[in-house]
Amino acid sequence: xxxxxxxxxxxxxxxxxxxxxxxxxxxxxxxxxxxxxxxxxxxxxxxxxxxxxxxxxxxxxxxxxxxxxxxxxxxxxxxxxxxxxxxxxxxxxxxxxxxxxxxxxxxxxxxxxxxxxxxxxxxxxxxxxxxxxxxxxxxxxxxxxxxxxxxxxxxxxxxxxxxxxxxxxxxxxxxxxxxxxxxxxxxxxxxxxxxxxxxxxxxxxxxxxxxxxxxxxxxxxxxxxxxxxxxxxxxxxxxxxxxxxxxxxxxxxxxxxxxxxxxxxxxxxxxxxxxxxxxxxxxxxxxxxxxxxxxxxxxxxxxxxxxxxxxxxxxxxxxxxxxxxxxxxxxxxxxxxxxxxxxxx
Numbered sequence: 001x002x003x004x005x006x007x008x009x010x011x012x013x014x015x016x017x018x019x020x021x022x023x024x025x026x027x028x029x030x031x032x033x034x035x036x037x038x039x040x041x042x043x044x045x046x047x048x049x050x051x052x053x054x055x056x057x058x059x060x061x062x063x064x065x066x067x068x069x070x071x072x073x074x075x076x077x078x079x080x081x082x083x084x085x086x087x088x089x090x091x092x093x094x095x096x097x098x099x100x101x102x103x104x105x106x107x108x109x110x111x112x113x114x115x116x117x118x119x120x121x122x123x124x125x126x127x128x129x130x131x132x133x134x135x136x137x138x139x140x141x142x143x144x145x146x147x148x149x150x151x152x153x154x155x156x157x158x159x160x161x162x163x164x165x166x167x168x169x170x171x172x173x174x175x176x177x178x179x180x181x182x183x184x185x186x187x188x189x190x191x192x193x194x195x196x197x198x199x200x201x202x203x204x205x206x207x208x209x210x211x212x213x214x215x216x217x218x219x220x221x222x223x224x225x226x227x228x229x230x231x232x233x234x235x236x237x238x239x240x241x242x243x244x245x246x247x248x249x250x251x252x253x254x255x256x257x258x259x260x261x262x263x264x265x266x267x268x269x270x271x272x273x274x275x276x277x278x279x280x281x282x283x284x285x286x287x288x289x290x291x292x293x294x295x296x297x298x299x300x301x302x303x304x305x306x307x308x309x310x311x312x313x314x315x316x317x318x319x320x321x322x323x324x325x326x327x328x329x330x331x332x333x334x335x336x337x338x339x340x341x342x343x344x345x
Contacts, residue, residue, distance in 0.1 A: 013290075018316055019073050022070040024281050026066035027281065030060075030063040031277070032181035034129045036185065039179060039183060054338050059331060059334065062330055077304055079302070079304050088161060099128040099131030104128075107125060133175045144170070177209055187199055187270065190337060199258060206269070210247070216280075
């Protein structure tokens with residue numbers, strides 16, 4: 001069946017959908033544990049920070065497998081897009097990887113450091129989380145605003161073309177968005193005083209997140225006439241209207257859940273926050289498809305030869321279910337509230 005797809009124009013579409021799913025999986029899964037790291041800045045008690053880390057200890061490294069899969073999939077399925085996107089944001093990619101590495105080192109070392117040195121690793125964990133999140137948002141902003149490419153499908157801009165007000169704002173928005181995912185995750189997974197603190201942080205971050213989503217939504221159509229036409233011309237405006245309507249519904253559930261006492265509904269704010277990310281991601285896909293590097297490189301131009309895509313598709317058909325199964329098992333085994341005194345080994 002897969003061999004029948006050789007040379008078929010649907011093959012790049014399939015790979016575009018796979019990569020979109022992989023990126024969304026990374027953002028939704030790794031976003032909350034990056035957010036937990038950011039919230040170290042507002043929790044002064046060492047035992048509370050230990051509980052926060054213990055909520056993500058069993059799953060955080062597994063979440064990052066999606067980032068590796070996304071990068072390798074882009075290189076194999078859309079090499080022309082890879083050769084344009086990566087050089088255009090090299091400084092951001094390098095800083096993001098440094099942030100993730102430093103954060104990973106701090107995650108492990110803080111458990112083994114003596115008490116007087118642990119605070120340094122806590123701040124390292126916070127700094128690496130913020131840096132990685134900001135760079136991811138700025139990379140997204142750079143992709144949305146467009147990348148210069150030559151006729152031979154190579155990056156033709158400068159090393160700091162990505163640095164604009166829009167990309168910086170997108171970076172800040174993702175930092176606050178991940179912090180919201182982190183606080184709502186901790187609201188679900190903790191109890192007592194920490195739970196109460198996270199309820200307060202989640203409410204504030206939810207308001208900030210909605211405001212930033214609104215700004216990005218109003219700013220994006222001004223970057224490219226094709227975005228504006230697709231969003232507001234008839235009948236496209238019908239599809240455009242779905243996202244804000246669903247966002248309002250999610251906001252109602254989100255804030256209503258925060259008014260209730262601790263209980264089974266603690267998970268609702270987290271899934272509402274995930275819903276906002278999903279809607280934003282779908283809106284991005286709706287805006288740029290079939291472009292993979294706006295404004296001029298589409299998925300068919302950027303695609304590798306069909307034999308390469310089919311070879312990779314076989315691997316993806318095996319690996320993605322395995323990763324999903326591993327993630328699902330990890331979350332199931334380590335479900336429930338994490339209480340003070342639990343230890344990570």
